[in-house]
Amino acid sequence: MKKYLELLAKNPLFRNIKNTEMSFLLKCLSARIEVFEKNSYIFTAGEIISNIGIVVSGKAHIIKDDHWGNRTILSNLIRGELFGEAFIFADLEVSPISVVAVERCEILFLDSHKLLTTCPKPCLYHTAIISNMVKILAQKTLQLTQKMHFITQKKTRDKLLNYLSYQEVRVKSKSFNIPFNRQELADYLSVERSAMSKELCKMRDEGILEFNKSHFTLK
Amino acid sequence: MKKYLELLAKNPLFRNIKNTEMSFLLKCLSARIEVFEKNSYIFTAGEIISNIGIVVSGKAHIIKDDHWGNRTILSNLIRGELFGEAFIFADLEVSPISVVAVERCEILFLDSHKLLTTCPKPCLYHTAIISNMVKILAQKTLQLTQKMHFITQKKTRDKLLNYLSYQEVRVKSKSFNIPFNRQELADYLSVERSAMSKELCKMRDEGILEFNKSHFTLK
DNA sequence: AGAAGTATGTTGCAAAAACAACAGAACTAG
DNA sequence: CTAGTTCTGTTGTTTTTGCAACATACTTCT
Numbered sequence: 001m002k003k004y005l006e007l008l009a010k011n012p013l014f015r016n017i018k019n020t021e022m023s024f025l026l027k028c029l030s031a032r033i034e035v036f037e038k039n040s041y042i043f044t045a046g047e048i049i050s051n052i053g054i055v056v057s058g059k060a061h062i063i064k065d066d067h068w069g070n071r072t073i074l075s076n077l078i079r080g081e082l083f084g085e086a087f088i089f090a091d092l093e094v095s096p097i098s099v100v101a102v103e104r105c106e107i108l109f110l111d112s113h114k115l116l117t118t119c120p121k122p123c124l125y126h127t128a129i130i131s132n133m134v135k136i137l138a139q140k141t142l143q144l145t146q147k148m149h150f151i152t153q154k155k156t157r158d159k160l161l162n163y164l165s166y167q168e169v170r171v172k173s174k175s176f177n178i179p180f181n182r183q184e185l186a187d188y189l190s191v192e193r194s195a196m197s198k199e200l201c202k203m204r205d206e207g208i209l210e211f212n213k214s215h216f217t218l219k
Numbered sequence: 220m221k222k223y224l225e226l227l228a229k230n231p232l233f234r235n236i237k238n239t240e241m242s243f244l245l246k247c248l249s250a251r252i253e254v255f256e257k258n259s260y261i262f263t264a265g266e267i268i269s270n271i272g273i274v275v276s277g278k279a280h281i282i283k284d285d286h287w288g289n290r291t292i293l294s295n296l297i298r299g300e301l302f303g304e305a306f307i308f309a310d311l312e313v314s315p316i317s318v319v320a321v322e323r324c325e326i327l328f329l330d331s332h333k334l335l336t337t338c339p340k341p342c343l344y345h346t347a348i349i350s351n352m353v354k355i356l357a358q359k360t361l362q363l364t365q366k367m368h369f370i371t372q373k374k375t376r377d378k379l380l381n382y383l384s385y386q387e388v389r390v391k392s393k394s395f396n397i398p399f400n401r402q403e404l405a406d407y408l409s410v411e412r413s414a415m416s417k418e419l420c421k422m423r424d425e426g427i428l429e430f431n432k433s434h435f436t437l438k
Numbered sequence: 439a440g441a442a443g444t445a446t447g448t449t450g451c452a453a454a455a456a457c458a459a460c461a462g463a464a465c466t467a468g
Numbered sequence: 469c470t471a472g473t474t475c476t477g478t479t480g481t482t483t484t485t486g487c488a489a490c491a492t493a494c495t496t497c498t
Binding site: 373374400401402412413416417419420432 | 444445446447448449455456
Binding site for chain 2: 064066070072074085086087088089090091092096097127130131133134135137138139140141142144145146147148149151152153154190191192
């Protein structure tokens with residue numbers, strides 16, 4: 001666990017908690033690391049939720065598959081990001097979504113029950129964590145609202161342009177990498193891959209943008 | 220302000236706060252009521268955010284209009300519901316969305332700055348409110364995730380069916396009212412009104428459902 | 439009650455997207 | 469290095485949606 005301490009100390013969830021206290025706190029929250037191979041499920045929809053997860057290394061997707069086998073990527077989790085917290089704090093029993101490892105992942109799990117109930121003796125960390133959680137959840141809401149903005153566009157081109165120009169603003173550069181391959185981007189924007197591919201090439205031919213694999217440049 | 224105390228005391232934001240303390244607390248948060256007529260803007264996108272709002276009476280929509288005049292209804296606010304809290308707690312300066320009164324509304328505003336900074340002397344209410352806020356934000360996240368599930372469906376019919384069967388589950392009855400008229404439902408699901416109307420009638424003709432105005436019955 | 443305004447349904451047409459099927463490039467593992 | 473697998477782009481067809489325009493029913497206001 002020690003080798004993760006530095007990364008965890010930087011995590012927004014543990015803001016205002018002294019590095020020296022981290023070790024104690026993690027024990028208190030029954031923290032444990034688990035490794036997931038590429039394409040394996042970290043959470044499965046329908047499963048009882050008893051942990052909050054933090055991506056320590058690797059990349060994962062929060063996804064929802066429907067009855068007809070269509071997958072929607074709700075969000076992309078990178079190093080340091082949390083998942084499961086919304087369900088825990090909204091008192092949901094079973095998970096409505098799944099989390100899949102896109103590549104080999106190390107996940108830190110925190111016992112949700114211990115997060116929810118204060119320690120026997122008044123625990124300062126607990127208060128700090130709740131405070132941090134408010135900010136994290138608020139940012140997630142914004143992220144979702146942002147994503148909503150992409151996918152409510154009626155045309156594929158508009159979804160793409162909205163998504164890509166958001167990336168441009170985010171990284172403050174006309175040139176950037178996106179965390180998706182074509183199929184994943186299509187799943188994220190909920191459009192059909194080949195139709196999206198068509199539209200991307202059309203935009204390239206019109207000189208609106210350039211791309212190579214997952215690297216894009218807007219003009 | 221007094222006549223609102225009872226309603227506010229029941230609000231999830233003030234859970235675990237004694238009724239007798241409410242009056243003091245509201246003063247502490249610079250609470251004030253404002254009335255908005257039908258179709259007027261309560262928040263406008265781009266505006267500096269300095270308050271959290273609570274719908275005391277009436278109905279409002281959180282919306283986003285794009286450059287081309289297309290409106291998306293992000294969510295429907297009824298009596299007792301909060302708005303603006305995500306932006307406040309994520310430290311956003313200006314609002315990315317607008318809030319519009321669908322009918323005459325009374326809105327209670329709470330000073331966001333006073334919510335964010337603890338009172339001079341350690342304030343128990345503040346801690347309680349933060350705790351409650353975690354739950355509220357978590358539930359909002361779930362709501363958004365739920366909505367995402369509707370609009371990521373590729374076909375209008377699937378969006379409608381997902382939306383309507385969710386209502387069915389929510390009210391535990393095959394018969395229910397929705398809080399939207401046709402144009403609003405179309406804006407909520409981000410489809411075109413007439414295409415949606417067409418699809419609804421087709422489904423009615425196929426015997427899948429019945430409707431009259433905003434009252435629906437699934438078969 | 440009557441007029442004006444609003445909400446809903448209807449139609450035809452044009453545009454866009456989904457779907458399916460395939461080909462070549464790039465990557466991976468033995 | 470090679471065979472197999474995955475990723476990306478391409479094409480043609482079918483289905484669905486958006487859009488515009490209009491008819492009818494329903495509301496609201498005076």
